[in-house]
Amino acid sequence: MALKIIADECTSCGACEFECPNAAISLKNDVYVIKASGCTECDGDAPKCQAVCPVEGCIVQG
Amino acid sequence: MSSNVVPLTSILRSRPVSEAPKAPAGGGCSSSSCGSSDGQGDMPAHIWDKVKDHPCYSEEAHHYFARMHVAVAPACNIQCNYCNRKYDCANESRPGVTSEKLTPEQAARKVAAVAAKVPQLSVLGIAGPGDSMFDWRHTSATFREVSKLMPDLKYCVSTNGLALPDHVDELAEHNIDHVTITINMIDPEIGALIYPWIYFKGKRYTGIEGARILHERQMEGLERLTEKGILTKINSVMIPGINDQHLIEVNKAIKARGAFLHNVMPLISDAAHGTAFGLSGQRGPKPAELKDLQDKLAGGANLMRHCRQCRADAVGMLGEDLSQDFTLDKIPEAPSYDPEPRRLYREVVERERADRNKAVASAEAELAETVEEAPAKLVAICTKGGGRINQHFGHAKEFQVFEVDAKGVRFSGHRKADNYCVGGYGDDDKLDVVLAALEGIETVFVAKIGRCPKDDLKKAGIEAVDQYPFEYIETAIAAWYADRFGNRAETSVIA
Numbered sequence: 076m077a078l079k080i081i082a083d084e085c086t087s088c089g090a091c092e093f094e095c096p097n098a099a100i101s102l103k104n105d106v107y108v109i110k111a112s113g114c115t116e117c118d119g120d121a122p123k124c125q126a127v128c129p130v131e132g133c134i135v136q137g
Numbered sequence: 138m139s140s141n142v143v144p145l146t147s148i149l150r151s152r153p154v155s156e157a158p159k160a161p162a163g164g165g166c167s168s169s170s171c172g173s174s175d176g177q178g179d180m181p182a183h184i185w186d187k188v189k190d191h192p193c194y195s196e197e198a199h200h201y202f203a204r205m206h207v208a209v210a211p212a213c214n215i216q217c218n219y220c221n222r223k224y225d226c227a228n229e230s231r232p233g234v235t236s237e238k239l240t241p242e243q244a245a246r247k248v249a250a251v252a253a254k255v256p257q258l259s260v261l262g263i264a265g266p267g268d269s270m271f272d273w274r275h276t277s278a279t280f281r282e283v284s285k286l287m288p289d290l291k292y293c294v295s296t297n298g299l300a301l302p303d304h305v306d307e308l309a310e311h312n313i314d315h316v317t318i319t320i321n322m323i324d325p326e327i328g329a330l331i332y333p334w335i336y337f338k339g340k341r342y343t344g345i346e347g348a349r350i351l352h353e354r355q356m357e358g359l360e361r362l363t364e365k366g367i368l369t370k371i372n373s374v375m376i377p378g379i380n381d382q383h384l385i386e387v388n389k390a391i392k393a394r395g396a397f398l399h400n401v402m403p404l405i406s407d408a409a410h411g412t413a414f415g416l417s418g419q420r421g422p423k424p425a426e427l428k429d430l431q432d433k434l435a436g437g438a439n440l441m442r443h444c445r446q447c448r449a450d451a452v453g454m455l456g457e458d459l460s461q462d463f464t465l466d467k468i469p470e471a472p473s474y475d476p477e478p479r480r481l482y483r484e485v486v487e488r489e490r491a492d493r494n495k496a497v498a499s500a501e502a503e504l505a506e507t508v509e510e511a512p513a514k515l516v517a518i519c520t521k522g523g524g525r526i527n528q529h530f531g532h533a534k535e536f537q538v539f540e541v542d543a544k545g546v547r548f549s550g551h552r553k554a555d556n557y558c559v560g561g562y563g564d565d566d567k568l569d570v571v572l573a574a575l576e577g578i579e580t581v582f583v584a585k586i587g588r589c590p591k592d593d594l595k596k597a598g599i600e601a602v603d604q605y606p607f608e609y610i611e612t613a614i615a616a617w618y619a620d621r622f623g624n625r626a627e628t629s630v631i632a
Contacts (some may be wrong), residue, residue, distance in 0.1 A: 086222050
């Protein structure tokens with residue numbers, strides 16, 4: 076149960092880091108990554124990182 | 138560094154201002170109707186003080202002062218059909234485009250480096266590349282860092298408005314007294330055609346629902362800024378067939394809520410940019426369509442006509458972009474900053490301005506005397522800044538366009554003719570680019586022009602006027618106009 080960020084698609088804007096309610100997203104080597112152990116996929120709500128990400132298909136099921 | 142900066146040396150070392158070119162005997166005039174017009178006019182002193190050195194808020198100031206944007210706020214909370222956040226190109230100059238994103242500390246370093254080399258710098262803005270209000274942590278940290286070094290800079294931000302109401306009080310605390318909000322509609326049904334989605338309070342909203350939330354937040358933010366006495370500029374992207382006529386309603390709505398300035402900008406649309414509008418073939422407006430709309434808006438909120446739609450990391454005078462000269466690898470670790478050149482420059486500008494205003498006023502009076510009735514004419518100017526005709530035709534990457542009639546000379550806009558940016562290579566292509574940029578204009582004023590291009594222009598029905606090198610734009614246009622269309626023309630023929 077975790078989402079992941081496709082590095083090639085990421086613009087490194089950081090919107091997802093700001094919005095993640097679990098602080099599971101951080102910047103690593105110029106792209107953002109989701110720490111699988113921290114991601115809850117927002118417990119059934121629409122995942123906030125996906126909702127704010129400007130690139131469709133950048134954040135997907137891990 | 139680009140030669141398009143008003144060279145400080147040219148002002149400091151040239152003739153004393155009292156010996157600057159006099160208003161030509163043929164008469165002249167001026168009232169550049171852009172932003173805060175060409176001078177204080179009937180503006181209250183405290184507002185004039187805020188805008189007089191801000192190149193975006195005062196058309197007059199844009200001849201003298203430079204701005205810089207630092208790209209510290211990449212995160213955004215809405216999607217616009219004219220924006221693609223993945224796109225970037227060092228040779229592209231348009232909103233949302235930047236070459237490198239900066240941390241607040243890097244941004245402060247860059248501002249100091251630019252201020253040391255560009256004494257014309259008067260304004261620091263944060264315009265994304267995302268949304269400065271949504272990415273408020275980065276925005277506020279940057280202003281905090283920079284204001285330690287340079288408290289005398291003017292600070293401004295631009296935003297889509299969605300997160301704006303949350304930060305109005307903090308804006309006032311940071312001494313940010315200029316805010317630009319992009320408002321493209323006041324009708325959510327039209328908004329739904331421009332914004333596929335917005336992200337608000339943890340949720341994505343689409344269609345009319347999303348556009349309605351955005352609209353309500355924009356109006357709330359604008360009203361609260363007006364209450365606080367913070368000056369607002371409203372940017373509207375003119376999208377033919379979608380919101381072009383609707384912008385008349387937008388203009389009324391923002392004026393009623395106290396907006397200081399309305400800036401209608403043409404949609405930039407190209408499939409190569411990968412935007413939704415670019416891919417769908419949505420076109421941008423032609424210069425004449427933009428001018429028609431701007432003319433219809435006269436009498437509403439003050440109009441800005443001198444916008445260059447600059448990059449999120451733009452540096453320099455409005456018509457130029459020095460951003461590539463100040464990338465992180467080119468600026469020192471700890472740039473030294475001496476405020477003295479900037480202070481000196483402001484002094485010089487005050488003198489130059491007073492002289493220009495005097496020349497322009499006497500020219501205007503003479504124009505009123507000599508010309509009774511004549512058709513309004515659009516003319517193009519080659520200028521490097523300073524309000525003078527001081528650029529060689531061959532160096533012009535853009536033309537400033539003025540409208541002249543018996544009532545005066547008014548700034549009308551600018552036309553880009555950048556050879557590289559529009560894809561041309563070599564001289565032949567360049568001429569085509571220039572001719573396209575000068576559509577509807579029969580006269581271009583130049584400091585100098587070669588014989589071949591002069592003949593080429595003539596063949597295309599455009600006269601190049603080189604009799605007024607280095608004179609003030611308004612006085613030169615007025616003198617020429619009085620010669621052509623005034624009573625003076627007849628007397629001079631007889632004489």
